[in-house]
Structure formats: structure tokens, C-alpha cells
Amino acid sequence: MAHQTVGHTARPGLPDDPRAGVAAPSPSCPVEVTLAALRGRWTTLVVRELLRGERTFTELRQALPELSDKVLSDRLAHLTGAGVLVRSRRPGWPPRTRYALTPRGRRLGPVLQALWDWGAEEE
């Protein structure tokens, strides 16, 4: 009501939040790490497919028919580098390479859900 002290007040709800320390964009900021993993057209759709289970390259192409081989290869390499998925080679003949989410990759499920929920809301 009267004077407010600004600058040294505690931040309600954000007491020891480490986000308080991020004052400029940084690739090591956790929010940036996640956004970087999800970056690129098709990336979230590839993750969604793999949340349903392991897939071969061909199965991914069938699920996303407008996606080119080149872009799918790029996205799979990107997601592998981000620790989201792994290639696994099944023994036997013919050899079948499958792509599967890592445990970390499966934890993108709730992240995609949060992104979906916000975007699906009425404004």
C-alpha cells in the first residue's frame, strides 16, 4: 500500500530457484538444452512415433509419409546426439536396425504433453 521496497525483497515462490541465476541465454541452461533437443521441423513428430515403441527407419517413413529419407536421417542423428534415442541392431538375418528411445528420451513424453496442453488451450 505505502512504499514498497524493491530489489532486495525475497521472491515469493522462487526462493532458491536456480533459474534465478540465468541472466543471459546460455546453451547450458536446462530450458535451452531441452529446446535444442526438440529443435527442427519433424523432430517432435519423430519423438512421438518412438514414444509408441521401437521403430525401423522404414516404419518411421511410413508413419510420416511426407518426411524425406534425408531429413529423417538428420533428425535421427540429432536425437541420438541429444541422448534421446539409440540404434539397436537385432541379431539374425536380415539385420534389422531399430530406433528406440533411451530412458531419458521416454521422459520427453511429459514435456511434449506440457507443450501440447498449452498450445491446445483456447486463448
Added chain:
Amino acid sequence: MAHQTVGHTARPGLPDDPRAGVAAPSPSCPVEVTLAALRGRWTTLVVRELLRGERTFTELRQALPELSDKVLSDRLAHLTGAGVLVRSRRPGWPPRTRYALTPRGRRLGPVLQALWDWGAEEE
């Protein structure tokens, strides 16, 4: 174990999920809507500042000292267009324009939390 029928099997866990229908990147996909709102360097940091309360332009600049006036103006315009924040002009003299999150903008809190949590995890 034996033959698997592929293609017409129900998707366990995703029965009526509307995401099933998104087969190509689309700006109207809710995930894309949210990622588009958060796009751009500094954008998430500006939202974080406003999650702490209304701010004037000058207060935002002080909280993010490496952010230039031009980029801050751009980000505020972008977030206004995305329905995340509104400008409010307080009556009185001198006039003070403040930036505040809309209810929709405040609901970005859990989204940023989900992005943070995933990126902060050990791989």
C-alpha cells in the same frame, strides 16, 4: 510371438489421442504453437521475469542487463502477439507502461518447468 499384425492394431496408451492425426509439421499443431511462442533468444528469460510479476521496460532491462533495447522490444512484441503478455498503462503522471502476463501467459509456468526439469536431468 508369432506373426504380428501391423498397421491396424490399436495403439496402446494412445487410443483417441488427437496427436495421432498430426502426420506432418503444421503451424496449427499445439506443440508447434507453444514452441513458436517460446522461439527466439531471450524469449524464455523474458517470460520467466514476468512470471515473477509485472515489470516496466526498464525493470526488464535491469534484470537482463545483456539484453538490448531492440531485442527486448522485439521479444515483447512477439509475446504480445502470441497472447502471452499485455501492456498496461497506469493512470497518473509520469505514465508508466508495465508488461504483465495474461492468464494464458501465466500458464507457461508449468511448461517452462517441464522444459527445465528435462534439461536439468543427468543424461
